[in-house]
Amino acid sequence: MEKKKNQMDLRNAPVGIFDSGVGGLTVAREVMRNMPQERIVYFGDTARVPYGSKSKETIIRYSRQIIRFLMTRGVKAIVVACNTASAFALEEIKKEIEIPILGVVQPGAKVACAATKNKKIGVIGTEGTVRSQIYTKFVQQWDPEIQVIGKACPLFVPLVEEGWLKDPVTDEVAQRYLSELKEKGIDTLVLGCTHYPLLRSTVRKVMGDEVTLVNPAYETALELRELLCANELDNRGESEQNGEKYQFFVSDAADKFKQFANSILPYDIETTKQIQIEEF
C-alpha cells in the first residue's frame, strides 16, 4: 500500500527540462502537446547563454549545476533540451544520476536515419554541436553507410533572438550557410539546435520541398513518453494536482524570457522565477 502510494507520488512528480535559454521551449511545447498530463519544471540558463560557442568542460559544469537544481524540485526524469549540452554533457551526467535522462540528439538522429533514402544527411547546429560530431556517431551506430555532413550556423540563434524570423537578411544568411549542404545533395536535414525550428520556413525555402526537415523536439517528446512508461513513471492523472502545472526558472532576465515563452508556447506563462544557478 505504502509502495503504491509512493509510486503514485512519483508518477505525479514533474519532468525537468533544461536548455541554455529559450530554445528548449520548442521541446517543452512538444511535451505539453503529447503528454498533457505531465507536469514540467523548465530551466533556461539565460545568464550564461549561449552554450554553442563554449567548451565541453564548461558545458558539463553548467549542466551539473542545473541538474542539481532540478533535483531540488523533485523531478522524476530529465530532458536535456539543448543540442550542445546533449552533445557534450549527457554521456557524463548519465553516469551520475539515478533518474531517467534523455537528450535531443539521439531521437533526432534516429528519425533522420529512418527518413533518408540516398544516405546523405545534413546536420545544422551550433559550433559546439557540429564540432562534437555527435550526430555522426549516433547515425553510424544504426547504419555506418550513411554520410553525415555538419554545418555550424552561429548567426541563426541571434537572428531568432532578434525576431527576424521571416526576413531578407535571414534568407541571405541561410542561403550562405546551407548552399554547401544543398550542393552535396543531402535528402534529409536535422535542425540540430532547439532554436532552429523557429526558422523552419526560411530553411524550407532554401532547401526546397524535396529535402526532409527533421525537428528532434517532436521525436524527443515521443521518446520521453516511452521512457516514462517503461519506468512506470508516466502521469495517469490519478493524483490531485497541487501547485502550478508548469514552472519556469531562469538564471537571468525573467521578464524577457516570459515574453519570448508566451510567443511560442500554446498557453500563457504567469510567472518565471530567477535563481542563482552558480549556487547549485
Add this chain to the structure above:
Amino acid sequence: MEKKKNQMDLRNAPVGIFDSGVGGLTVAREVMRNMPQERIVYFGDTARVPYGSKSKETIIRYSRQIIRFLMTRGVKAIVVACNTASAFALEEIKKEIEIPILGVVQPGAKVACAATKNKKIGVIGTEGTVRSQIYTKFVQQWDPEIQVIGKACPLFVPLVEEGWLKDPVTDEVAQRYLSELKEKGIDTLVLGCTHYPLLRSTVRKVMGDEVTLVNPAYETALELRELLCANELDNRGESEQNGEKYQFFVSDAADKFKQFANSILPYDIETTKQIQIEEF
C-alpha cells in the same frame, strides 16, 4: 627609502583590463600603443559572454568576481573595457575598491561632446548599454542641450565573431540599424561597444563621411595615462621587468581567444590561461 621602493614596485605593477570576451582587446590595443611601458593583465569572460543582453544585477555580480580575480594578480588600476559593464557595474564597484578604476563610457561621451556641432549624437551599443541611457547621462552633465539618440545593434557582435567584417550581409544589417540615426541628422556617432571598431568601415559606408565616428577605446587609453600619472602610478621603466609583459586570462576556450587576439593585436600572444571565474 622603503616608501620609494614600494612606489616603484607599484609603478611596475600591471594594469587590469577586462571585458565580456574579445571586444576589450580593442582597448588593450590602444593602451599598448599609447603606454608601451605598462604591463597588462587582461581577462575575457568567454564562458559567460555576451553581457549585452543580461540584467544589471548579473553584470554587477560578474564584474565583482572579475575584479577579485584581477586583485589576486596585483593590478594597480583597472579598466572596465566593456560598455555594458561600464554602464551597469562601474558606479557600484568604484565604491568597493581602493585602486583607480575607469570605464569606457565617460571617455567616449567626452569626445562625442567635443566633436558634435549640431548637438545631435548617436550611440550604438548592446541592448543593455542603450537601455541604461548611460551615455545620455554623461553627455548631458557636460551640456544638457545635446540630444543623444541610442540604438541597440544586437547582431553586430555575432557578425564580428563570425568574421563577416566586410560583407554584404553586414552592410544590410548596418543599413537597417543605422537608417533611423541617419534620418535624425546626427553628426557624431559613438561606437558604444568594444566590438564595433572592427566594423568601422561598414558603419562609415552607411553613415557617410560627414559623420564623426567616436571610438571610446582611444580616449580611454589617454584617460588611463592621466589617471596613472595623477596617482604616481605610471610605469617609468625604472624597475626590471620580470615575467610576461602582457598576460591573458579567459573563463573558457583559451585557444579560440588566442586566435582572435592575434588577429587584432599588434603582437602575437603566446599563452592564454583558462581560470574558473566563479570561484572568485
